[in-house]
Amino acid sequence: MPTEHKPPVEIVNRRARYEYQFLDTYEAGIALVGTEIKSIRTGHADLSDAYCTFQDGELYVRSLFIAEYDYGNQFNHDPRRLRKLLLKKQELKKLEKKVKERGFTIVPYRIFINARGFAKLEIALAQGKKVHDKRDAIQARDQKREMDRLKKIRI
Numbered sequence: 001m002p003t004e005h006k007p008p009v010e011i012v013n014r015r016a017r018y019e020y021q022f023l024d025t026y027e028a029g030i031a032l033v034g035t036e037i038k039s040i041r042t043g044h045a046d047l048s049d050a051y052c053t054f055q056d057g058e059l060y061v062r063s064l065f066i067a068e069y070d071y072g073n074q075f076n077h078d079p080r081r082l083r084k085l086l087l088k089k090q091e092l093k094k095l096e097k098k099v100k101e102r103g104f105t106i107v108p109y110r111i112f113i114n115a116r117g118f119a120k121l122e123i124a125l126a127q128g129k130k131v132h133d134k135r136d137a138i139q140a141r142d143q144k145r146e147m148d149r150l151k152k153i154r155i
């Protein structure tokens with residue numbers, strides 16, 4: 001009997017690439033409770049309002065929406081609770097130093113389930129784009145779309 005393969009879970013904050021210029025990315029674990037991981041596996045999470053902050057030398061993600069699990073009971077979780085990110089100490093120190101020193105920010109970009117079945121959050125050390133940078137990105141995307149359209153016509 002063939003086993004069905006579920007599509008991999010990947011929830012992406014597409015707006016983050018538009019708003020920020022990514023300088024470095026990190027893969028962080030997330031401290032979750034049982035109903036949260038079940039909800040992520042069904043694809044019920046949203047990164048659009050999420051952001052990362054430091055508290056007492058530890059990194060937390062705020063406003064990450066993970067919907068309540070449909071089959072959860074009285075032990076269901078709070079959808080927007082504070083969640084701790086799990087990184088190595090040297091990575092945390094490096095990130096905290098850059099955020100304080102140069103005015104960079106840490107942006108949650110993508111949630112996925114790795115090969116071992118753990119939920120991971122891809123975070124990026126980012127710098128906000130200026131208005132003209134955003135216009136350049138839009139123009140480059142439009143030009144690429146036009147070139148692809150012309151290539152299809154010629155084939």
